[in-house]
Amino acid sequence: MGSVKVTFQPENKTIEAQCGETLMDVASRGNIDINNLCGGQGVCGKCRVKILKGKVKFLSKQIGFLEKGEIESGYMLACQTEVRDEDIEVFIPINSRKEEERILTTDQLLNYGAPAPLEKGPDFVKIPYFSPLCQKLYLELSEPTLTDSVSDLDRIYREIRKRLPDFQIQAHFSVLWGLASLLRKNDWKTTATLHLRDLNCPHIRNIEAGNTSAQNYGVAVDVGTTTIVAQLIDLRTGTVIGVEGSLNRQARYGEDVISRMIFACTRGGLQPLTEAVITTINSLVQSISEKARISMEDITCFVASGNTTMTHLLLGLEPCHIRLQPYIPTANRFPPFQTAEIGLKGHSKALLHCMPCVSSYVGGDITAGVLACxxxxxxxxxxxxxxxxxxxxxxxxxxxxxxxxxxxxPAFEGGGIKCGMRATKGAIEKIILSGKKLEYTVIGESKPRGICGSGLIDLLAELVAEEVIDQRGKFIQFDHPHVRFTNEVAEFVLAEGEETETGEAVVVTEDDIANLxxxxxxxxxxxxxxxxxxxxxxxxxxxxxxxxxxxxxxxxxxxxxxxxxxxxxxxxxxxxxxxxxxxxxxxxxxxxxxxxxxxxxxxxxxxxxxxxxxxxxxxxxxxxxxxxxxxxxxxxxxxxxxxxxxxx
Missing domain, CATH: 3.30.420.40 (ATPase, nucleotide binding domain)
Incomplete structure (x- = not known):
């Protein structure tokens, strides 16, 4: 069948589509982000769009989220609306657009002394705190003679053992390719890149000409479901060079891990999700490197932590059985990955180390948290x-x-709440209620669009303290000026339509309170x-x-x-x-x-x-x-x- 054109507003971006594609899928291909908590399953109602021109196929699953008047005005759910055989124009309302979220790139863990030994005994090798997973050693080798005729590789081993006498050194086979010429052309001066994840047996992953020990950087990554944060670190000194964060581009396939597992295992496959997280990390690392004027080729090591599902999606591992009883992941502890194998940008022989997980729903981010605190x-x-x-x-x-x-x-992240949203621009985040007087603070100092998790907790506490609701969460002060009924459901009005950016009131209903x-x-x-x-x-x-x-x-x-x-x-x-x-x-x-x-x-x-x-x-x-x-x-x-x- 022939293609048609779908134009998205206010981006004014036109994308070719095939009959039968959902508007959500078309938008995703065009890198247009629409709020999507459920990964296109039609169960969250957050992807509302308005059809301005043309006809579409209306799937009945969305009826429960749209009122009759909204449907008559052209509102649809993007994930439950299919393209037909004519061009269409679609408007994405404010509440359905993704905004840059406040991303936590810092921690309050300013000091960290040497960790206590893992075990005691004469066989335990004590490692000082500052001993990076990847180290570069500059070596000046003696030239071979008839009386000193060990192989080139053994000559390297011998020199490294002078620095690290307690270790057994091994080399990756790839370092042997071209090694003889490299040493002789560079007057036997070379730099070895060692990875020390195995405390008993460091591995040489690369041999370079001359002294490159000053160019050795690593990246620490928090692979969150919603956001991803990366830190670029000088592995010689431990100094943090820069930090960047952004939304995880996987969000277009679902806001939570369950939605993404469903997408990976039923709808779109694993590859789009892996590509999305790799692309996000690469863009962050590239941005930090450019600002610091550092070549990405000098990045030799990555350490990433995320929940079990995010770790699987990062590594391209099937996550399907994580959500099915008895909830078994492919792995909880992961061997080092060569970054080039999954598309991470850095040195061609850089390694990615993932923090170990505990179970299907307690991941490496929690292990990292225990280590950090x-x-x-x-x-x-x-x-x-x-x-x-x-x-x-x-x-x-x-x-x-x-x-x-x-x-x-998802209530604390805005899911399942009528006017809930993440902590982005326009979210009410702080609330003070004193008698009939209401005060609130909005992220970005803009007009409110909705309410985020911290605001919801504030409101709940204030409503109980002021006896607007009882301890069951039921409204009892019906004469309060901010309490009203809509369709026979009691709700608390935080902002009337004329106060908001959307023109619609921001409210919290009795059902919302029950979810919280x-x-x-x-x-x-x-x-x-x-x-x-x-x-x-x-x-x-x-x-x-x-x-x-x-x-x-x-x-x-x-x-x-x-x-x-x-x-x-x-x-x-x-x-x-x-x-x-x-x-x-x-x-x-x-x-x-x-x-x-x-x-x-x-x-x-x-x-x-x-x-x-x-x-x-x-x-x-x-x-x-x-x-x-x-x-x-x-x-x-x-x-x-x-x-x-x-x-x-």
């Missing part, structure tokens, strides 16, 4: 929390570590289950480390008030920023630290909450603000009681 080196019991669609939690100390993944859902309570309840219940397996309570936690971009903008007091975080002294709770990136950097700068990360992953015991007998009971008990058992939240109970006395 050092909870595995502390005698006190600590918790690491990374709040997202899957809330990963680790609890333990230097003697034991347990972990789990709580299916919190379920999300926060899953996180708290998971922590409680892990602790109770060791006869412990929240009070036994000496530290809670909150990782990731969401935590960086979280109000601790309000998070405790709604029961997302346990009621412990606030000075025990610390935001540690992008701990996934920090852990990757530590592993890049220390072969010892990478070995420690592998030991941490092996040490962690994974709890599968879906089959845990107590989790559902704890989850149900957590569906209250802050909790059914108020004795767990004494400070919140005190504030609520004080409020009731004042109101009387």
């Amino acid at each position: 050092g909870m595995n080196d502390q005698p006190e019991v600590s918790a690491l929390i990374d709040v997202g669609t899957n809330g990963e939690i680790v609890i333990g100390n230097s003697e034991w570590l347990v972990c789990c993944s709580a299916s919190a859902g 309570i379920k999300s926060k309840g899953a996180i708290l219940a998971a922590m409680k289950v892990l602790l109770e397996n060791f006869d412990m309570s929240f009070n036994d936690l000496q530290h809670i480390y909150v990782a990731g971009g969401f935590g960086a903008h979280l109000d601790i007091e309000k998070a405790i008030f709604i029961g997302l975080l346990p009621d412990i002294p606030k000075d025990r709770i610390r935001f540690i920023g992008n701990s996934s990136l920090a852990g990757s950097r530590f592993a890049l700068l220390s072969s010892h630290a990478f070995a420690k990360a592998e030991a941490i992953a092996k040490q962690m015991t994974y709890f599968e909450l879906s089959v845990h007998p107590e989790f559902m009971n704890e989850f149900v008990a957590s569906l209250f603000l802050p909790h059914t058992h108020m004795e767990l939240f004494p400070s919140v109970e005190q504030k609520l009681n004080q409020r009731k006395k004042v109101s009387k």
